[in-house]
Amino acid sequence: MSASPPIGGHVTVSGGLATGGLANMASIGAEIIQVFVANPRGWALSAGDPAQDARLREAGVTTFVHTPYLVNLGSPDPGTLEKSVAAVRHNLRRGAAIGAAGVVMHTGSAVNRSREEALRQIREHLLPLLDEIPDDGPDLLLEPMAGQGRMLCATVDDLGPYLEALDHHPRVGVCLDTCHAFAAGHDLAAPGGVAATLDALHEVAPGRLKLLHANDSKDACGSKRDRHENIGAGRIGEQAFAELMRHPVAAGVPLCIETPGGAGKHRADIELLKKLRASL
Template sequence: MSPRRLSPARLRNPVGSHVPVAGGLAKKGLAKARELGCESVQVFVANARGWATPDGDPREDEAFRTACEQARIPAYVHAPYLINFGSHTPATATASVNSMRHSLRRAREIGALGVVVHTGSATGGRTRQTALAQVRELVLPLLDELDRDDDPLFLLEPTAGQGFSLCSLAEDLGPYLDALDRHPRLGICLDTCHAFAAGHDLAPAGGMKALLDELVAVAGEGRLRLIHANDSKAGAGSRLDRHENIGVGRIGAAAFQEIFSHPATEGVPLIIETPGGKDEKGHGRDIRRLKQLRRI
């Protein structure tokens, strides 16, 4: 897979956070990112739990894009959680396409490198094969629309395995990518909490390396484009998506250190989505912890 463009960041793995943007992408979002010491950033461009597709503020978009470029901060968009390309409900399937198209357009407007979307589930009692056929029908046209040099990548985020998940384990990425013809605009966003909950035991020494090795074997080199670095409140194989602060949960800090030495993560940013705690101080602590692990 050839990248759309290289991340402008000079660091091997820029560490950052998902930041709130109510009040303005640049005015509020980047202010929070600077406060936390972010080297990378992720935002929503719509209600995370709704179908609205709001227009952006051109002045905020320009300020956000310019500031990220000048500070060499790679930015990403997370698509709304309601999106499910495998849904048996026609209204949900249609809304998912419209919502994702909106996130992709807004990502281009703010200079984001990729849009993260959950891989969804097979609902209504349908088989995985039937649901994946619908994923192909709905998603391939969206991928083919990404024909501009400044278009973002379409980043698939496997889930924690709850319900009738279409993609949670690394091995599930093979059929999912095949359904989409392994399109060159497709990338992977690995969420460490999701992978752990789905059944990849990352806590023992070498656990994270084994997952990354398998991911490369299944998806191919260069597909991994973003990592959501989250510890887990629940155990391996629990299928519970319960994020915890770095080193406090069941995964442990040592596993995150393995991320920084694996060849597949070269140039891949890390974004935390961990509990903030009082005044969101937990986010700052997690970013500092990951930076310490990176130095080691």
């Protein structure tokens, strides 16, 4: 039997990182949380509140940080690159301050140039940030996207060149988003689809799966459309999530929902995942 994974969700932190985060965690029945430590749709970097940081750290809650959506270390625009480097460094430092287990970063886009050029740039600017992470700091978790545009990582196989560009750095992990993987062409709803995806991930990035974003999909497999749906209400279906928790590659790996709706729907999603976990 696979190790029992903790289940939680992304929570808002209005009122303070600990005050808001812990209250919202309780309201949806989460066992782990993911938070933003800066504006997710901007470049402003918040210094944080040491008292809130200490309270969250002392609570002993497994916490993940998600970097802002604008981050793209593969961008050919010098301004975007500079701000992306600053944002990733800031999020890693803030993650260390709150005792986070990992900092999730979208793998970025080549925009209007070759994948090779973009990966060379990522190597140049990301390796120094990885070397700055303290021994007790968070790992950086690469999150492949749904495959739209010139995204550098969508399928599991895309992670191979990305990890190679980073010399398979020991502080790099993977965050697999089920909606993204499905949209990119991994048919998690098909018989054996979950096993095939996780087996492929193990071949490319053995031991690096640190977080699962558990999201159903509004759109069909291979759509390249990143539209999350509540668990069991989309094209992936609830059975795939049970298979995910059962697979040895995902044994004990936390699941974090990023599904639509408010606290009521989020609580229902988490309760459903817990029910599936109990049946393992």
